[in-house]
Amino acid sequence: MRNVLISGAGVAGGTLAWFLARDGWTVTVVERAVGSRTGGQAVDVRGVALDVVDRMGLGERLRAERTRMRGMSVVDGAGQELYRSEEFTHSSGRLDSTDFELLRDDAVAILHEATADRVEYVFGDSVTALTEDAHGVRVEFEHGGFRTFDLVVGADGPHSAVRRLAFGPEERFSTHLGQYLAIFPAPNFLGLEDWQLWVRHEETGGAVYPVRDNTELRVTLGFGSEPLPPMSVAEQKRLVAEQLAGVGWEMPKLLAAMAEAEVFYFDAMAQIHLDRWSAGRVVLVGDAGYCASALSGQGTSLALAGAYVLAQELGRAEHTDAFAAYERRMRPFVALNQALATENPTGGPSEESLARAKxxxxxx
Incomplete structure (x- = not known):
């Protein structure tokens, strides 16, 4: 029986854990957070990723958690409606599509539930060193100790520790896309009912949509910027408030809610590009290897598809050949989906481009 360490308990890590455990691997997942991560935005499952979740037997469960938007409006700083649609939303695309949107934390929780009885999860820890020899990879952990695994998978996001240890510093592989996003939950003080609102003002703006049966808002705020230095959460919140202070509309209330938010995400919109996704017995999957950014709308589908293909190839061959086959199959798919983020950064890709890529x- 072969054993594998997966760093990261997100969509890519949870999906890969499911398939490898099914195929008889001994699977350990290490996650820096103290439990399944909460918060985050709504994410999309599209195209071939629909087949992946159905092959896992989780399609019905995931679809049951889908968002239920009736449409969307775009407003200006005075709250005047500039545009509305009952056919699509900017976040999920056409509302009559078989693709579906759900909250990231719901997707991660479902994957964890589906694997918890046959996968070892180690929360609140992370990988700090990797040493490979002919027989495996010795992995050292932040909170002490080491273990040896046949393979190590970096599924730990765009700021992957595994990638840094096995391939080099992040700046060699990250391409900044000129924007930053902040995402946080808030009470539904706007009284929205299955309806998205978007506001735009010069290079700033945001989106607000209700979730959890309209009891909660998920808020996304963004602004254009060159790369920024590392900041504390308090500094991040102050910067977002400064950047969006002049937007108008309900922004003062949203910024006040942000100041109180205990769950808060802030990061640059960036893509990850590497010449290879494996080094010896270490391989990358999802955002760690080929982040397309939230601007593509395809990060979750790339994670699902990449995990499936990697597990499938590991079931056919030893790791060297399996990693090569995984890259051959995935690279054209990744290239098309990463291109979605840069086709039209302010308005999203065309329906034709998305249909082709997904x-x-x-x-x-």
Whole structure:
């Protein structure tokens, strides 16, 4: 029986854990957070990723948690409606599509629930060193101790520790896309009912939509910027408030809610590009290897598809050949989906480009 360490308990890590455990691997997942991560935005499951979740037997469960938007409006700083649609939303696309949108934390929780009885999860820890020899990879952990695994998978996001240890510093692989996003939950003080609102003002703006049966808002605020130095959460919140102070509309209330938010995400919109996704017995999957950014709308689908293909190839061959086959199959798919983020950064890609990209992979 082969054993594998997966760093990261997000969508990519949870999906890979499911398939490898099914195939008889001994799977350990280490996650820096103290439990399944909460918060975050709504994410999309599209195209070939729909087949992945159905092959896991989780399609019905995930679809049951889908958002239920009736449409969206775009408003200006005075609250005047500039545009509305009952056919699509900027976040999820066409409302009559078989694709679906759900909260990231719901997706992660479902994957954890589906794997918890056959996968070892180690929360509140992270990988600090990797040493490979002919027989495996010795992994050292932040909170002490080491273990040896046949393979190590970095599924730990765009700021991957595994990638840094095995491939080099992040700045060698990260391409900044000129924007930053802040995401946080808030009470539904706007009284929205299954309806998205978007506001835009010069290079700043945001989106607000209700979740959890309209009891909660998820708020996304963004602004244009060159790369910023590391900051504390308090500094991040102050910067967001400064950047969006002049937007108008309900922004003062949203910024006040942000100041109180205990769950808060802030990061640059960036893509990850590497010449190779494996080094010896270490391999990357999802955002760690080929982050497309939230601007693509395809990060979750890339994670699902990448995890499936990697597990499938590991079931066919030893790791060296399996990693090579994984890259051959995934690279064209990744390239098309990363291109969605830069096709039209302010308005999203065309329906034609999205349809081509989301289906550009054969699962086999």
């Amino acid at each position: 289906n550009a992979l054969t699962l086999g």
